[in-house]
Amino acid sequence: MAARELILAFESSCDETSVAVVENGNKILSNIIATQIKSHQRFGGVVPEVASRHHVEQITLVTDAALKEAGVTYTDLTAVAVTYGPGLVGALLIGVTAAKTIAYAHHLPLIPVNHMAGHIYAARFVKPLTYPLLALAVSGGHTELVYMKAAGEFEIIGDTRDDAAGEAYDKVGRILGIPYPAGKEVDRLAHLGHDTFHFPRAMDKEDNLDFSFSGLKSAVINTVHHADQIGETLSREDLAASFQAAVVDVLVHKTQKALTNYPVKQLIVAGGVAANQGLKEAMNEALAVHFPDVDVIVPPLRLTGDNGAMIGAAAHIELAKRHLASENLNADPGLSFAHA
Amino acid sequence: MRLLALDTSNEAMSVAVLDNDRLLAQTTINHERTHSEQLLPTIDDLVAASGLQPEDLDKIIVADGPGSYTGIRIAVTTGKTLAYTLNIALVGVSSLEVLAANITDTKAMIVPIMNARRNNVFTGVYQWDKGQLINVVTDRHVPLTLLLTELTTLRQPVIFVGSDAAMFRGQIIEALGGLAHFAPDWLNLPQALRLGQLGKDLPPVSVYDFVPRYLRLTEAENNWLKAHPGKGHDVYVEKV
């Protein structure tokens, strides 16, 4: 194999169409992202059929921009990679179809990538990974603690029993009158307020690594509704701060518990919610005290959201293992790592 | 000129490779498996069976809708990606026209029917004129009852085509009586050979702008536009 491995990577699992060119699994030559956020803001959340339509509009433009920015041609490519799940089936299918077609047209191997593996491997652009490691993957659809014994091996050791953390942010955001996606604004408000409401920390005391956020979400909603009924106005800053404190507390405590059960040297905080300042601060603070030897990796903002580069990084590992797909690759919307 | 024609608008999938007007290979699969799984393997098989490599193709012809939203996205995405990546010509042909083209040697009106649920259909009216298939009433999404009322006033024989026509047979005969004719079963399936012939001489379109003809906004967009009149042409997707 040539010293320079180039992977053209596709991501279209939700509301971002992204194509990247990644060299040797750790260098981004291009990472074009077209986001549909403005479109779905009209509806207060992602509408799957609208998302699928936007992906078709964007896919060729984004592919072309990725190849041009990277300055590579098809003959330079080693393989084509694509997210085939989890995600919205109609959205996934656009990336899967485009990637398969390019692989076929240019006689290139096709690498199927799990979207969550992509989120975790975004950390590879920060520094080399050392195994075993732990990852806390938090996004609009997922809240998972993942143990990686070796490269490309993923085991879920903790999972949400109901809502994902990002989902709770969006629902609480709606109550606070914040347009979708609410995470960034809730985070900002939280930094201006104080945890005065002491919302429940669900499952925090339980002897497992699982999460639950629907009770917390309901507690916030009930608090606001009750205040409305008696004509009282609550501080949005304090509500946001109290909600965020409860989420972050649980995420940090469960991560600490996981680090106790699974001693590792690296912790990756991955996924859209990894961009949350409150989470980053609390995680770094807690680990500096209790796990000073654990290296916390939080990918930069552009790589925590959905993007093609992270798929290219995960694909590099899959390619080394020769985990390839054939031309009948389909989208797998419910794809998941195995539970430990 | 080597042509590849693709139709995945509905349950049946049809793919053909042509050398100008001459068919080199064709497959039509009328069996419930996802188009996403079987389209590319079928293309690969047929191109290889025609003694060709993908880079030997000159033009891609796609049945671009209406039809199942997921179905038309598979053919459109495959077609536009293939045309883009091989730097060859791309054209789209109405999926309804492909069905209409199955019916030849007639002066009658040809009405392809696709079920669009809640007694609505995707349909158009086609007629042969000097060897050309003419779209005399534009493809659209319409309540079946309205279509039948319009056809009744024309007092002309009508041939209905498409696998979905059968489910509306009762209503159609009630409205049109003896003027209504139904295509035999084997002509209700799309044939990519016909698609290839229809698209062969059409001028190429932009691969970047090529999207399915859904003929319908999504429900979410419809509701939003009702609540926000005058909006709707903004750019909603941005490169970040």
Ligand SMILES: [Zn+2]
């Ligand atoms: Zn994601």
